[in-house]
Amino acid sequence: MVELSTVRDEASHTREADEPRDSLLVRFGVDKPLKLDAGVELSPFQVAYKTYGTLNAERSNAILVCHALTGDQHVASQNPVTKKPGWWETMVGPGKPIDTERYFIICPNVVGSCMGTTGPSSSNSKTGKPWGLEHPVVTIRDTVRAQAMLLDHLRIDTVFAVAGGSMGGMQVLQWAASYPDRVFAALPIACATRHSAQNIAFHEVGRQAVMADPEWRGGRYLVEGTNPRRGLAVARMGAHITYLSDAALHRKFGRKLQDRSNPTFSFDADFEVESYLRHQGSSFVERFDANSYLYLTRAMDYFDLAADYGGVVANAFRGTPTRFCVISFTSDWLFPTSDSRAIVHALNAAGARVSFAEIVTDKGHDAFLLEEPELFAIVRGFLDGAARARGLATEKR
Amino acid sequence: MVELSTVRDEASHTREADEPRDSLLVRFGVDKPLKLDAGVELSPFQVAYKTYGTLNAERSNAILVCHALTGDQHVASQNPVTKKPGWWETMVGPGKPIDTERYFIICPNVVGSCMGTTGPSSSNSKTGKPWGLEHPVVTIRDTVRAQAMLLDHLRIDTVFAVAGGSMGGMQVLQWAASYPDRVFAALPIACATRHSAQNIAFHEVGRQAVMADPEWRGGRYLVEGTNPRRGLAVARMGAHITYLSDAALHRKFGRKLQDRSNPTFSFDADFEVESYLRHQGSSFVERFDANSYLYLTRAMDYFDLAADYGGVVANAFRGTPTRFCVISFTSDWLFPTSDSRAIVHALNAAGARVSFAEIVTDKGHDAFLLEEPELFAIVRGFLDGAARARGLATEKR
Numbered sequence: 001m002v003e004l005s006t007v008r009d010e011a012s013h014t015r016e017a018d019e020p021r022d023s024l025l026v027r028f029g030v031d032k033p034l035k036l037d038a039g040v041e042l043s044p045f046q047v048a049y050k051t052y053g054t055l056n057a058e059r060s061n062a063i064l065v066c067h068a069l070t071g072d073q074h075v076a077s078q079n080p081v082t083k084k085p086g087w088w089e090t091m092v093g094p095g096k097p098i099d100t101e102r103y104f105i106i107c108p109n110v111v112g113s114c115m116g117t118t119g120p121s122s123s124n125s126k127t128g129k130p131w132g133l134e135h136p137v138v139t140i141r142d143t144v145r146a147q148a149m150l151l152d153h154l155r156i157d158t159v160f161a162v163a164g165g166s167m168g169g170m171q172v173l174q175w176a177a178s179y180p181d182r183v184f185a186a187l188p189i190a191c192a193t194r195h196s197a198q199n200i201a202f203h204e205v206g207r208q209a210v211m212a213d214p215e216w217r218g219g220r221y222l223v224e225g226t227n228p229r230r231g232l233a234v235a236r237m238g239a240h241i242t243y244l245s246d247a248a249l250h251r252k253f254g255r256k257l258q259d260r261s262n263p264t265f266s267f268d269a270d271f272e273v274e275s276y277l278r279h280q281g282s283s284f285v286e287r288f289d290a291n292s293y294l295y296l297t298r299a300m301d302y303f304d305l306a307a308d309y310g311g312v313v314a315n316a317f318r319g320t321p322t323r324f325c326v327i328s329f330t331s332d333w334l335f336p337t338s339d340s341r342a343i344v345h346a347l348n349a350a351g352a353r354v355s356f357a358e359i360v361t362d363k364g365h366d367a368f369l370l371e372e373p374e375l376f377a378i379v380r381g382f383l384d385g386a387a388r389a390r391g392l393a394t395e396k397r
Numbered sequence: 398m399v400e401l402s403t404v405r406d407e408a409s410h411t412r413e414a415d416e417p418r419d420s421l422l423v424r425f426g427v428d429k430p431l432k433l434d435a436g437v438e439l440s441p442f443q444v445a446y447k448t449y450g451t452l453n454a455e456r457s458n459a460i461l462v463c464h465a466l467t468g469d470q471h472v473a474s475q476n477p478v479t480k481k482p483g484w485w486e487t488m489v490g491p492g493k494p495i496d497t498e499r500y501f502i503i504c505p506n507v508v509g510s511c512m513g514t515t516g517p518s519s520s521n522s523k524t525g526k527p528w529g530l531e532h533p534v535v536t537i538r539d540t541v542r543a544q545a546m547l548l549d550h551l552r553i554d555t556v557f558a559v560a561g562g563s564m565g566g567m568q569v570l571q572w573a574a575s576y577p578d579r580v581f582a583a584l585p586i587a588c589a590t591r592h593s594a595q596n597i598a599f600h601e602v603g604r605q606a607v608m609a610d611p612e613w614r615g616g617r618y619l620v621e622g623t624n625p626r627r628g629l630a631v632a633r634m635g636a637h638i639t640y641l642s643d644a645a646l647h648r649k650f651g652r653k654l655q656d657r658s659n660p661t662f663s664f665d666a667d668f669e670v671e672s673y674l675r676h677q678g679s680s681f682v683e684r685f686d687a688n689s690y691l692y693l694t695r696a697m698d699y700f701d702l703a704a705d706y707g708g709v710v711a712n713a714f715r716g717t718p719t720r721f722c723v724i725s726f727t728s729d730w731l732f733p734t735s736d737s738r739a740i741v742h743a744l745n746a747a748g749a750r751v752s753f754a755e756i757v758t759d760k761g762h763d764a765f766l767l768e769e770p771e772l773f774a775i776v777r778g779f780l781d782g783a784a785r786a787r788g789l790a791t792e793k794r
Contacts, residue, residue: 037662038662039662133664136662137662137663137664194652195652196643196646196647197643197646197647197649197650197651197652197668197670198638198641198643198646198647200652200668200670200671201634201638201646201670201671201674202635202638204634204666204668204670204671204674204675205631205634205635205638205674207664208627208630208631208634208675208678209606209609209631211664212606212609212610212627212628212630212631213609214611230605230609231609233605233609234602234605234606234609234631237598237601237602237605238599238602238635241595241598241599241602244595246593246594246595246730249593249594249595249598250593250594250595252594253594254594255591255592255594255597255701263699265434265435265436265533265534265699266534267530267534267604267608267691267695269601270698271594271597271601271698273594273597273598273601274597274598274601277598277601277602278601278605281605294664298664301667301668302660302662304652333643333730
C-alpha cells in the first residue's frame with residue numbers, strides 16, 4: 001500500500017489556493033468576468049503568477065511560459081509547497097536558453113489548478129467555501145483567455161514568445177490560434193492539437209481512481225475534512241508511467257529488487273520500480289489537489305483545435321504572423337512525434353513559418369523537463385533568431 | 398463514476414472457487430502437496446479444468462491450452478459465470494486451428510485464480526474460510542507444476558502441444574523449460590521470458606487501486622462481506638488500455654462523443670472511449686476476484702526465465718527436443734515483437750527448432766484473442782506440421 005507519511009494540513013492547502021506564497025496575484029472583479037467555453041462566466045477570479053527578469057522599455061521582450069498538467073507558476077524559483085527548485089530551472093534562468101537576463105518571463109498558474117489561480121480548491125466568493133465540483137469545467141482556451149487578461153493587466157500587447165511542453169504546449173498552440181497578433185514566436189513542445197483516445201482513456205482511469213476513493217466525498221473533501229489521498233496517488237502512479245518510456249524504466253530499474261537479493265513472495269514493493277512509483281504517488285498528493293486533477297485532465301481531454309476551426313487545424317493558423325518551433329522526442333508515446341508532425345503539416349498548409357526538431361532520447365514524454373542538451377540548444381537558437389527578427393537587443397541587459 | 402448495476406452474490410462467488418460449474422475437478426490430498434517457489438507447500442489443493450475432444454489410444458494427441466491473467470478453463474464452451482462463449486472459441490473447436498476433432502484439448506484454471514483451482518478465494522481447509530492473503534504467493538512455475546500433476550493424473554506423459562498467449566505464453570515457455578521431454582510442440586504467443594519494468598509498473602498501479610479500496614479490508618473482504626469493486630474496476634480499466642493499441646482505440650472511438658453532439662462540460666463519460674472503459678471495469682468485477690488479480694499480476698511480475706538459468710534464457714532450452722512457433726503482433730506494446738525476437742534468439746542459441754511470425758495488426762496485445770485470420774493460419778499450419786512429425790493421424794477422428 002502507498003505509505004503516506006506526512007499528513008497534509010488541509011487549512012494550509014486551501015490557503016495556497018487563495019493566498020499563494022511567493023507569487024504575484026491579479027484579482028479580476030465582477031466587472032471583468034472570465035467567459036468560459038462551458039457557457040458561464042467565472043467572476044470574481046484571480047490569476048497567480050511569477051515573473052523573472054526585466055520588462056524592457058518597449059515592453060517587447062516578454063516570454064510567457066505555460067506549465068503542464070501538474071505544474072505551477074514557480075518555473076525558475078523554489079516551490080513554496082515542496083521547497084524544491086522550480087520545475088524548469090534547467091531551461092529558464094540567467095544564461096539559460098530562456099534567459100532571464102534578456103527576457104521578461106511570465107509564468108501564470110492555469111485556471112482550474114490549485115496554486116493560486118482560481119480553481120476547485122479556491123474559495124467560492126458566494127459561499128466562502130472551496131468551490132469543489134461547483135466550479136465550472138474549464139478548457140485550455142479558457143486558461144489562455146485568462147492569460148490574455150493577465151497580459152492586458154501587465155500592459156503587454158505582444159509577447160515575444162510563448163513556450164511550453166505537454167499541456168503547456170496545448171496553451172502555446174491555443175495562444176497562436178486565438179491571438180496570432182499577440183504572439184511573435186511560439187514553442188510548442190511534446191504536445192498535440194487534440195488529445196488522443198488513448199490519452200483520454202488514461203486520464204479517465206485516473207479520474208475514476210480519484211472518484212472511487214470514498215474520501216473524495218463527491219468532491220466535497222475540503223469542506224468535509226477528508227482527503228482522497230489514496231485515489232489521487234493511484235491516479236498519479238498510472239499517469240507517471242505514461243510520462244516515461246519503457247526504455248527509460250528498463251534503464252533505471254529493469255527488474256532490480258528493492259534492497260533485497262531475493263523476492264519476498266509478497267505484495268511488498270519487491271521491485272525498485274514499484275517503490276519508485278509508490279513514492280511518486282505519495283509525494284504528489286502532498287502538493288496537488290484531487291479536484292484540480294479532475295479539472296485539468298478534463299481540460300486536456302477537451303482540447304481539439306480543429307474542432308473550433310471547421311475540422312481543419314490549418315484553419316487555426318491561416319495567415320499567422322507567428323514563427324513556430326515545434327519539438328518532439330523519439331521515445332514520447334503520450335505525445336508521439338506523429339502528433340508534432342501533424343502540427344507542422346498544418347502550419348505548413350497554413351503558410352506559417354515553422355521549424356521542427358525531433359530529439360533522440362529514451363527519456364519519454366518527461367524529456368522536456370529534463371537535462372536534454374539538444375533541447376536547450378534548439379530553444380536557445382530559435383529564440384536568438386526570433387530576437388534578431390524582433391529587433392531585440394542581443395547583448396545581455 | 399463506474400456504475401455497478403448488478404450486486405454480486407458473494408456466496409455464489411465463493412462457491413465457484415470451491416465448486417466450479419461445468420468443469421472437471423481433481424483434488425490433490427495432503428499426500429500430494431504442490432511445492433511452491435515461495436518455499437511452502439500448498440495442500441490440499443485442487444485444479445479445475447475442461448477438456449474437449451477425445452484422447453487417442455496412444456494418449457499422444459493432447460494439447461494443453463494455458464489461459465491468460467483473467468482467463469479460465471472455459472476455453473471453448475460457455476462460461477458459467479458470464480454466460481458468454483469461451484474465451485478462445487475462434488481458435489479452439491471442431492474444424493478450428495486447435496481442432497477438437499483431431500486433438501484432445503485440456504485447459505486448466507491456473508493456481509491463484511478464482512474459477513475452481515485453488516487460489517485466495519478458495520476455502521482454506523484449515524479454517525473453512527476463504528484464504529485471502531493467507532494464501533501463499535504463487536508463480537508461473539508453480540502453476541506449471543500443478544498442470545504437470547494434472548497430466549500425471551490424466552496419465553498423459555507427453556502433450557502434443559502447449560499453447561497460450563500473454564500469461565498463457567509464459568506458461569508455455571515454462572513448460573518447455575521445466576519439462577522439455579513432455580512437450581512435443583510449443584506455441585508461445587504475445588509473451589516474453591520476463592516481465593518488463595513498465596509491465597510491472599502497470600501491474601503495481603492496478604494492485605494499488607485494489608488495495609486502496611477500503612472494501613478490500615486487507616484482503617479479508619469475502620469474510621467481512623464487502624467487495625472492492627471500485628478499486629478492481631479501476632485496475633481493470635487501466636490494464637485494458639494496455640491490451641489495446643493507440644491505433645485501435647483511435648479507429649474504434651477517436652474523439653467521438655457518447656450519445657451527444659456537444660461536450661457536457663462535466664465529468665460524465667462524454668467520450669465513447671470513457672464509456673467503453675467504464676463498462677470494461679464494471680463487467681470485470683462481476684466475474685473476477687480482487688485478490689486473484691493481485692496474485693496473478695504478481696505471478697507475472699515474478700516471471701523471469703533467465704533468472705532460473707544462470708541469467709541466460711538459452712540455457713533454459715539447451716538440447717530441447719521441443720519444436721517452437723513464436724508469434725507476436727506489430728501493435729502489441731505490452732509484449733512487443735522485440736520480446737518475441739528475444740525468445741527466438743534464445744531458442745536459436747540453444748539449437749532449438751523454431752519458427753517465428755510477426756502478424757501485422759492494429760489490434761494490440763488482445764489480437765491473440767480476436768479474429769485474426771493470419772494467426773489462425775499460422776497455428777493451423779504449425780500444428781499440422783507437428784502432427785505429421787509426431788505421427789498423428791491427419792484425418793479427422
